[in-house]
Structure formats: C-alpha cells, structure tokens
Amino acid sequence: MPYRAVVSAELAKLFGVLSHPMRIRIIEELKKEDLTVGALKDILGATPSAVSQQLAVLRSHHLVVEMRQGRNVFYHLRRPELAQWIMEGVNFISPDPSEVEQMMSAIQSAKSVWGAEKPLDKRKKRGA
Numbered sequence: 001m002p003y004r005a006v007v008s009a010e011l012a013k014l015f016g017v018l019s020h021p022m023r024i025r026i027i028e029e030l031k032k033e034d035l036t037v038g039a040l041k042d043i044l045g046a047t048p049s050a051v052s053q054q055l056a057v058l059r060s061h062h063l064v065v066e067m068r069q070g071r072n073v074f075y076h077l078r079r080p081e082l083a084q085w086i087m088e089g090v091n092f093i094s095p096d097p098s099e100v101e102q103m104m105s106a107i108q109s110a111k112s113v114w115g116a117e118k119p120l121d122k123r124k125k126r127g128a
Contacts, residue, residue, distance in 0.1 A: 017061045022046065022054045024086060026075075027063070031083035034067065034074040 018024060022044060029035060029043055040051045055075055058064035063082060067074045077083060095103075 013061070017057060017063065018086065020054065020057075022050065023058055026051070026054055026058065027077065027083050027086060030064065030075060030077045031080060034076040036072055036074055040075070 018027075025044055026040060029040060035043070037048050037051050037055065040046075040055075041048050044051060055064060055066075059066065062078055064075050065078050067076065
C-alpha cells in the first residue's frame with residue numbers, strides 16, 4: 001500500500017536527521033529553554049559554526065524554529081514533545097539487567113583467572 005511507503009520514507013528522513021549526536025543534544029537543550037547559538041556553543045563545548053551547521057539541518061527539517069529578538073536569534077523546538085520522544089528512546093539502548101549481570105560475572109571470572117597468573121620474569125623471557 002502506498003501510504004505505508006510514504007510514512008516509512010518520512011520516518012526514515014526523521015531518523016536520519018536525529019542520527020547526529022550533536023543534533024540530539026541540541027534538541028534536549030532546547031527542551032528547557034530557547035537558546036542562541038552562543039549559549040548552545042557554551043553548553044555543548046562546540047564551535048559556533050558547528051552549532052550553526054546542525055541548527056541549519058534541524059531548521060530545514062522543520063524541527064527547530066528561529067525567533068529574532070533585536071540582534072539575537074533564539075532557537076526553539078517547533079514540537080517540544082520531540083525531546084520527550086527522544087528520551088523515551090533511551091529505553092531501547094539501555095542494557096537488560098540480566099545482560100549486565102552476565103557481563104559483570106564474566107568480568108569477575110576473567111579477572112580472577114587472568115589476575116591469578118604470575119607475569120613472566122623479564123629476564124627469563126629475554127633468555128628464552
């Protein structure tokens with residue numbers, strides 16, 4: 001059905017826009033308040049040009065809107081619920097508790113086995 005293809009394509013575009021870590025961070029910062037490039041630069045620890053470049057991508061996909069106040073340009077989310085939606089996505093990247101337990105058990109086993117071995121004496125190793 002064509003509508004499924006259209007919706008899938010649009011979602012893929014959105015996910016593509018959200019695929020950059022700095023864009024996600026910008027969206028999360030704009031959730032709290034409207035910010036200028038300078039403020040975002042300081043928060044993100046990035047150059048003004050890097051922030052401007054990512055804001056341009058977000059603007060071109062209508063996720064961020066700019067608002068001029070005198071000489072300042074403030075950016076805000078067109079749909080603030082986007083930030084909440086992204087944060088809900090964290091559940092998909094969080095490890096399952098049983099996986100964490102298995103990994104920690106494997107790490108402890110490896111430490112006990114590898115830590116129990118005595119390193120070769122450097123003098124013996126050279127002579128061998």
